[in-house]
Amino acid sequence: MVSRGQSAVLLWIALALFGLVAAVLPDDAQALPAFARKYNMNCTACHTAPPILNTFGQRFLENGYQLPGTEDGGITGKKKLGDLTLDDVNNYVSFRMVGNAVSNWNFKQQNPPGTDAGVAVNKTEFTFPESFTMFTGGTLTKNVGFMVELGYDTSTGSANVERGFVSFNNLLGHDVAHVRVGRFDVGAFYSYTTVRQQLNDVGESLAGTGPNGAACGSGTFNPCTINRMGLTPSALATKFFGLYDRTGNYLSPYASSLFNSGGEMGIDVHGRPFGDWFLYQVGVLNGANEPTGDSNKGKDVYGMVRFDYAKSRDFSASLSGFVYLGHSNAKVQTQDDVNWNRYGVSGRATYKMVDVYAAFAVDKINKTPTGVAGQFDSTATGLTVGVDTYVTSKTMVSLRYDNLDAGGMINERQSSSFVGTQVKHFLRNNIAVFVRNDFNLRKADTGSTAAQNLRNAFFSGIDVIF
Amino acid sequence: MRFWITVCIGAVALLGGIGIDGAFAVKPEDNxxxxxxxxxxxxxxxxxxxxxxxxxxxxxxxxxxxxxxxxxxxxxxxxxxxxxxxxxxxxxxxxxxxxxxxxxxxxxxxxxxxxxxxxxxxxxxxxxxxxxxxxEKPQPLPLPLPPGPPTDAGIEHGRKLYMKYGCHSCHGDNGYGDGSESLKGNLKDSRGLTISARNLTERESLKNGSTPRDIYRSVMTGLDGTPMPSFADSFAGKEKDAWDLIYYILSLSQDRR
Structure with a gap:
């Protein structure tokens, strides 16, 4: 346990380290990740600020990791198998380490008191790196792309294939249809993308037991007490309290899900058959919370359209809307299946160094099971609005507002509103240090829920891509 | 060691001189x-x-x-x-x-x-x-082949030309792009934006190409819109001097391999 005074000291140490690292490291950009190495390009050719893509990077992604307007098959840097050297591996493999080196959580009180022994009013942790990711991607040949992303979460100790897919591009004509098969991030082409944010997701802290003291977890269909809420974009989040996956695991209301999940298994088709101004995307998935082999469950389907303006005057804008229809993609406490759907819109505009975005989503549970009738709010909404802007060539300031009007079990749900602020300094294009603070707009001194008793959260961290 | 560096520069120069100078193609009708x-x-x-x-x-x-x-x-x-x-x-x-x-x-x-x-x-x-x-019908400046392989004396002469023509004030004494004008932030492009002098020790990063003839072209034509001037007048009738300077610039990166 760390006292309040010790916490303050640690925070000052973190800030001092931030300043020291920013001051002593050289500021030129030489070490670049795989795609940049392959094409001999600077990261900022494709990114406004890694990992967020600019319009050129978005079209590169849509085109199956081929330059926009081409079917190059990654011709730059392409070699015959026998000619490959170890250096060439650099052109296909990249790593990312990201996390909060120091986290400080300020609670007014615990919920319920005593469930998390050791958690005090102030809690400070050293944690970097929270996430370590290895990804390899590129083109196998003309119009055949691939991506494999392996992630290791140091907080849970689990490793996963976050994404792994093959894409077949430019079918039926240039930009008419691109097909992805495998495990992919469904919302990759949405105006506000789940896996590309400046303010990293921070997971919630679960007590391991429910309010009644019973264990929660696989097969229990018992809600977990949330000691500390997560900090994720509300528009992308699950939003419901009291939903479970098909094995009875409690679903975090703060985790990104459905169309906005980090990776789902299925088939996706997208393209711009009428020109750059319009993108379509349709797909079918095994669906959220689908354990392998659960073949009796129906599939989830989705469709998205996006309108773009990206021509001149240093300005671009896009507007997107999607419908995601789930089929038995979650359960409630009574173990009844529900169809969980989402409808969303988002927009993004960039002008010179300013990047503004917003996303709103409505989640609906079709046909609330009779076992929870009257106890379950079948509608939830999430709003996320934010802005990122460079204030110097190397320093970016971000501001994000989130509002979650939660749904689900009425006696469990906890709506929340947060403002996140962050200053990120790019020592090189691929190495950044940041400080961040999230303010709870619904905090209450007498708050008895995680959404109220978390008063403030401070982070200082590092984001390295190489 | 110096001998092998010179041999390497010569080989690169020769390859650059015999046509590995970018992609050439027959131009279609402009209609x-x-x-x-x-x-x-x-x-x-x-x-x-x-x-x-x-x-x-x-x-x-x-x-x-x-x-x-x-x-x-x-x-x-x-x-x-x-x-x-x-x-x-x-x-x-x-x-x-x-x-x-x-x-x-x-x-x-x-x-x-x-x-x-x-x-x-x-x-x-x-x-x-x-x-x-x-x-306008722009015409290219002559882009001659190297007069011969580099020599130690020629490279040394090139170093003196590098200092004489003030290359060091932007690119630095050793070509790292750390000349005084660059470090002071005095270099601006035609839009008034701060621009850094190129690090000549990293040949692959040279924007106008890294072959000897690419570098020759950059020196003779300059890079319009940047502080890099044309040295065509300075080297008029002094082709060998120009190549000595190019060989010296090449040696800046060769020395560090």
Whole structure:
């Protein structure tokens, strides 16, 4: 346990380290990740600020990791198998380490008191790196792309294939249809993308037991007490309290899900058959919370359209809307299946160094099971609005507002509103240090829920891509 | 060691001299159909940085240098960096084709993934942004072959020329791009943005190409719109001096391999 005074000291140490690292490291950009190495390009050719893509990077992604307007098959840097050297591996493999080196959580009180022994009013942790990711991607040949992303979460100790897919591009004509098969991030082409944010997701802290003291977890269909809420974009989040996956695991209301999940298994088709101004995307998935082999469950389907303006005057804008229809993609406490759907819109505009975005989503549970009738709010909404802007060539300031009007079990749900602020300094294009603070707009001194008793959260961290 | 460095420079110079000088192709007829096809490709591949009117104001362009240089080329002005023509003149079609084909290290990818016909179509369309292309017929400066392999004495002479012509004030005494003018932030491009002098020890990062003839071309034509001037007048009738300087610049990177 760390006292309040010790916490303050640690925070000052973190800030001092931030300043020291920013001051002593050289500021030129030489070490670049795989795609940049392959094409001999600077990261900022494709990114406004890694990992967020600019319009050129978005079209590169849509085109199956081929330059926009081409079917190059990654011709730059392409070699015959026998000619490959170890250096060439650099052109296909990249790593990312990201996390909060120091986290400080300020609670007014615990919920319920005593469930998390050791958690005090102030809690400070050293944690970097929270996430370590290895990804390899590129083109196998003309119009055949691939991506494999392996992630290791140091907080849970689990490793996963976050994404792994093959894409077949430019079918039926240039930009008419691109097909992805495998495990992919469904919302990759949405105006506000789940896996590309400046303010990293921070997971919630679960007590391991429910309010009644019973264990929660696989097969229990018992809600977990949330000691500390997560900090994720509300528009992308699950939003419901009291939903479970098909094995009875409690679903975090703060985790990104459905169309906005980090990776789902299925088939996706997208393209711009009428020109750059319009993108379509349709797909079918095994669906959220689908354990392998659960073949009796129906599939989830989705469709998205996006309108773009990206021509001149240093300005671009896009507007997107999607419908995601789930089929038995979650359960409630009574173990009844529900169809969980989402409808969303988002927009993004960039002008010179300013990047503004917003996303709103409505989640609906079709046909609330009779076992929870009257106890379950079948509608939830999430709003996320934010802005990122460079204030110097190397320093970016971000501001994000989130509002979650939660749904689900009425006696469990906890709506929340947060403002996140962050200053990120790019020592090189691929190495950044940041400080961040999230303010709870619904905090209450007498708050008895995680959404109220978390008063403030401070982070200082590092984001390295190489 | 010095001997082998000299041999390596000579081999590179020879290869550069015998035609590995960028992609050359037979140019198709520049007519309306060609330009229309070029426009379609431009709007898929180039518009994001160079903008729909070729002013270098595409939405992705600002992020390249942010508040510093470079920004994407504004095709509507007379200021083109990568030319084989005299300073102040427009580039030749072949110059534009070479840039599209080779790209610019760090800032523009090679579009060799487009076939040669498509690249020529784009060149035809790019020229429509600037009416001067209709009026002027830019001619390249002579680009001679190296007079012979480098010698220690020639490289040493090149070093003296490097100092005499003030290359060190921007590129630094040892070519690291750390000259006093660069470090003070005094170097500005035509948009008034701070620009850094190139690190000559990293040859692969040279924007106008890294072969000996590429470097010769950069020295003789200058890079319009940047503080890098043309040295064509300084080396008029002194071809050997020019090559001594090129060999010295090459040695800056060879020494560090």
């Amino acid at each position: 309306r159909a060609t330009r229309e096809k070029g426009k379609r490709i431009y709007e898929r591949s180039c518009i994001f940085c160079h903008g729909s009117e070729g002013k270098g104001d595409g939405p992705a362009g600002w992020y390249l240098g942010r508040y510093e240089a470079p920004r994407p080329r504004d095709f509507t002005t007379e200021s083109f960096k990568f030319r084989s023509t005299a300073s102040g003149e427009l580039p030749t079609d072949q110059d534009l084709f070479r840039t599209v084909t080779q790209g610019i290290p760090g800032y523009m990818p090679s579009f060799a993934g487009l076939n040669e016909e498509e690249r020529w179509q784009v060149v035809s369309y790019i020229k429509t942004f600037n009416p001067s292309f209709k009026e």
